[in-house]
Amino acid sequence: MVDTKMKERLFATLYGGIVGDLMGVPVEFKKRGTFHVEGVIGYGTYNQPPGTWSDDTSLTLCLVKNMIEKGDTRSLMDKFVRYMEQGYLTPFGEMFDIGITTAEAVSSYKKGIVPEYCGKTGEFDNGNGTLMRIAPLVFVLINECDFNKRNALVLQYTKITHGHPRSLVGSIIYIELLLSLYRNNSLEFALSEVYNLLQNYLQHELCTELNAYTRIFDENFLNIPENDIKSSGYIVHSLEAAIWCVGNSSTFKEAILKAVNLGEDTDTVAAMTGALAGMCNQMDEIPGEWLNSIVKKQEIDDIIEDFYEFCSA
């Protein structure tokens, strides 16, 4: 039986993330106000042609492939190694971007460390490297009613590259927001639902890290002026920026352009924005021109179709 809702959201969330990534790639690291993107462009920061996607998409596709193959964290780390060394699941057979913490985790794995302990745990190891790649987990958790069981899976897949409690909490917030959006479509509702869930059920040792995310759950968060939204690669900044862009836009297109034009970590902020916006039923209209620009689109179409078959089986 075709699960129409699951199919629509899965496609919109995954393609939303990929489109956000490729829109942000040419202007990554640029300072806000020094450029203005209105559509798909190419070249720029990495000198790649239009439609080129980066590590955000490659690592997400590694996860998707790994789930379809019923792999574990070890087989996922093997895929990350192939991504870095052989250009596995890249647009042109070669990696051109990777986060420092993720690269260090992969290097630890190659030295024989078990995946669970590969993610570094320092205060400065809290980049957005997990949020850029974990959105597909949502689709295997849709029917899991137990918050603790959902968390266990999210933490398992976060720790392989990012082990600090702030990163763990950031992953839980991101996945729970996506799940709430799947059920209810409203970002405001999702923010309050996830806040209540975390207040009541988040495991004790992670609770202090909720302080880092206070702004997101403030009822006036979406009214904050753009000047007060940072778009760096710090997990808290990236999550704030993505949520803010979705909450301050009425279409998918508007949300992505807002995210890209914030500057700095444009590809990851826009990829997260795209996943969140794709999950909102009202915002899933991804411009066809943007979708058609995706390099190796047929290959990605096949992977995402297989993933939908896997999730709906």
Ligand SMILES: [Mg+2]
């Ligand atoms: Mg990237």
